[in-house]
Amino acid sequence: MDSLHDLGGKEGFGPIPIKSGDAGFSHEWERRMWALNLNLRGNTGSIDWFRHGLELMVPKDYITYAYFHKWCANILMLLIDAGYFTVEDAAKAAKNLRNQDPTGKAPSVTELLENYRIRNTDFTVTLDTLPRFALGDAVQTKRFAHSGHSRLPAYARNRQGKVITYHGAHLLADDGAKGNHLGEHLYTVSFAAPELWGLDADPRDTVTLELWESYFV
Amino acid sequence: MSTYDPEKAAQIHRDLHTHLPPDPALRVKTLESLVVERGLVQPEIVDAWVEAYSEHIGPKRGAQVVARAWTDPEFKARLMADASEAIKDFGFEGHATGHLKAIENTDTQHNLVVCTLCSCYPFSILGMSPAWYKSSEYRARAVREPRKVLAEFGVTLAKDVSVRAWDSTAEVRYIVIPQRPAGTEGWDQDRLAAIVSRNSMIGTDRDLDTGGE
Numbered sequence: 463m464d465s466l467h468d469l470g471g472k473e474g475f476g477p478i479p480i481k482s483g484d485a486g487f488s489h490e491w492e493r494r495m496w497a498l499n500l501n502l503r504g505n506t507g508s509i510d511w512f513r514h515g516l517e518l519m520v521p522k523d524y525i526t527y528a529y530f531h532k533w534c535a536n537i538l539m540l541l542i543d544a545g546y547f548t549v550e551d552a553a554k555a556a557k558n559l560r561n562q563d564p565t566g567k568a569p570s571v572t573e574l575l576e577n578y579r580i581r582n583t584d585f586t587v588t589l590d591t592l593p594r595f596a597l598g599d600a601v602q603t604k605r606f607a608h609s610g611h612s613r614l615p616a617y618a619r620n621r622q623g624k625v626i627t628y629h630g631a632h633l634l635a636d637d638g639a640k641g642n643h644l645g646e647h648l649y650t651v652s653f654a655a656p657e658l659w660g661l662d663a664d665p666r667d668t669v670t671l672e673l674w675e676s677y678f679v
Numbered sequence: 680m681s682t683y684d685p686e687k688a689a690q691i692h693r694d695l696h697t698h699l700p701p702d703p704a705l706r707v708k709t710l711e712s713l714v715v716e717r718g719l720v721q722p723e724i725v726d727a728w729v730e731a732y733s734e735h736i737g738p739k740r741g742a743q744v745v746a747r748a749w750t751d752p753e754f755k756a757r758l759m760a761d762a763s764e765a766i767k768d769f770g771f772e773g774h775a776t777g778h779l780k781a782i783e784n785t786d787t788q789h790n791l792v793v794c795t796l797c798s799c800y801p802f803s804i805l806g807m808s809p810a811w812y813k814s815s816e817y818r819a820r821a822v823r824e825p826r827k828v829l830a831e832f833g834v835t836l837a838k839d840v841s842v843r844a845w846d847s848t849a850e851v852r853y854i855v856i857p858q859r860p861a862g863t864e865g866w867d868q869d870r871l872a873a874i875v876s877r878n879s880m881i882g883t884d885r886d887l888d889t890g891g892e
Contacts, residue, residue, distance in 0.1 A: 470795030486807025507681030
């Protein structure tokens with residue numbers, strides 16, 4: 463999808479906010495937003511539907527909202543989409559916020575950390591077909607991506623690169639965003655900087671991307 | 680159940696934009712109150728997660744992995760071959776490190792990690808990413824002008840050093856293994872881990888500071 467999320471190589475941005483943006487979290491609400499996210503993944507559909515949801519935000523909001531503000535808007539959308547509550551419920555709740563009394567027993571942080579370790583999800587899939595490309599092969603990316611969720615950034619379309627790693631078959635993001643779980647061969651492809659950015663780019667430099675087989679011509 | 684309908688999703692986003700006050704702190708509180716009320720989340724678990732990410736899950740984990748790789752060749756070989764497996768020695772596996780790759784800086788190659796399309800990051804070994812990593816500026820510029828970006832971070836590169844920017848577009852995540860600085864011979868792993876900066880494991884720091892020793 464050609465929305466504002468596809469930022470790689472876009473020009474006009476200023477200095478990186480290195481000092482002001484050193485911390486992972488700078489407000490309590492950001493910590494809570496992250497914690498909520500960790501608890502709601504089971505209610506919001508696939509990881510790629512989550513990512514596609516961010517891409518589908520109001521464009522002006524995507525570019526101006528702080529990072530975790532975007533996540534809040536997206537998770538509200540995903541829960542509303544899944545039928546847990548409505549936009550009206552959210553508007554009403556925002557109006558009459560009340561503090562709930564905590565009930566139930568909190569898990570200890572030790573228990574939580576133990577559960578955390580099983581989150582190292584395996585995205586590989588067994589496929590019967592053989593990979594089309596081998597290490598060192600030249601590959602050409604497609605000129606267009608479809609308007610759904612895709613992980614082929616605009617800057618790497620219709621470009622030639624070289625396969626440097628084969629990862630086996632992984633769940634294809636494009637299908638994941640539709641709720642399907644299909645595997646496809648996944649590669650890391652290296653592109654020479656001048657192939658992506660023109661002759662001004664430093665010929666010593668490279669950019670790598672993880673690309674699925676259907677992204678190639 | 681999620682509908683996976685992009686038209687519907689975009690419409691909900693527009694409705695939220697129109698009907699919800701834009702203050703993010705209020706919005707997060709709204710979300711928390713709704714999911715607690717609907718029984719989707721236990722309120723106490725939110726506090727526990729906040730603590731886990733403040734006290735336990737952070738870049739000190741990655742630094743320990745790097746320090747061990749510097750001092751233990753057998754571990755390093757396993758780390759370079761399959762980082763997801765190797766970090767299990769420490770119990771550091773978890774969120775977003777199921778397909779972890781370690782990439783090594785050398786005298787002639789510097790590595791820099793970015794996610795131009797969203798904000799992919801190896802959370803279980805580096806913790807929450809810095810805000811700059813998620814900024815539009817970094818996402819836009821790291822792939823196109825990595826040398827200028829590195830200069831902003833104070834990184835100077837020798838003439839014959841190439842730069843490779845790793846744009847993580849799938850579930851493969853990266854940790855950069857910085858070079859061990861000269862003058863640290865004989866240091867134990869704890870002392871070495873203390874000089875491994877978070878940024879060096881993302882690639883925006885290169886020559887580690889040994890504290891002037």
